[in-house]
Amino acid sequence: MSAQEKVRLLLSRQNGKPVLKPNRALVLKDAVAIRRPRKGEATCITEMSVLMACWKQNNFVDALCSTEISSFYTCVSKAQEAMKNQSEQSLHQGRLPPKQALTLLKRFPNIQSEI
Numbered sequence: 031m032s033a034q035e036k037v038r039l040l041l042s043r044q045n046g047k048p049v050l051k052p053n054r055a056l057v058l059k060d061a062v063a064i065r066r067p068r069k070g071e072a073t074c075i076t077e078m079s080v081l082m083a084c085w086k087q088n089n090f091v092d093a094l095c096s097t098e099i100s101s102f103y104t105c106v107s108k109a110q111e112a113m114k115n116q117s118e119q120s121l122h123q124g125r126l127p128p129k130q131a132l133t134l135l136k137r138f139p140n141i142q143s144e145i
Contacts, residue, residue: 060139064128073109077102 081102084095092099126134
């Protein structure tokens with residue numbers, strides 16, 4: 031039994047009353063909710079804590095903590111590159127951000143009346 035047949039049976043009259051009574055029109059909206067994307071886990075925490083410990087030991091002199099600073103910056107650049115690649119992959123998987131979905135829905139709205 032296909033999905034359309036199931037919906038037809040649920041909407042058919044049994045004992046004079048429909049089984050499924052929608053309280054709104056069964057039409058998709060022309061908008062989506064704009065939700066903030068989930069923040070990922072914090073990256074480079076160990077490098078940051080090592081850098082801050084070095085600063086504290088050396089009275090916040092950058093020259094004495096140059097290796098820690100460079101390791102922190104390389105970790106940050108790697109994390110940003112990974113986030114960029116992840117966002118590009120999510121676009122290729124068919125999932126659109128809400129703003130892009132809204133612009134497409136405004137450009138191509140749903141048909142509100144039956145043909």
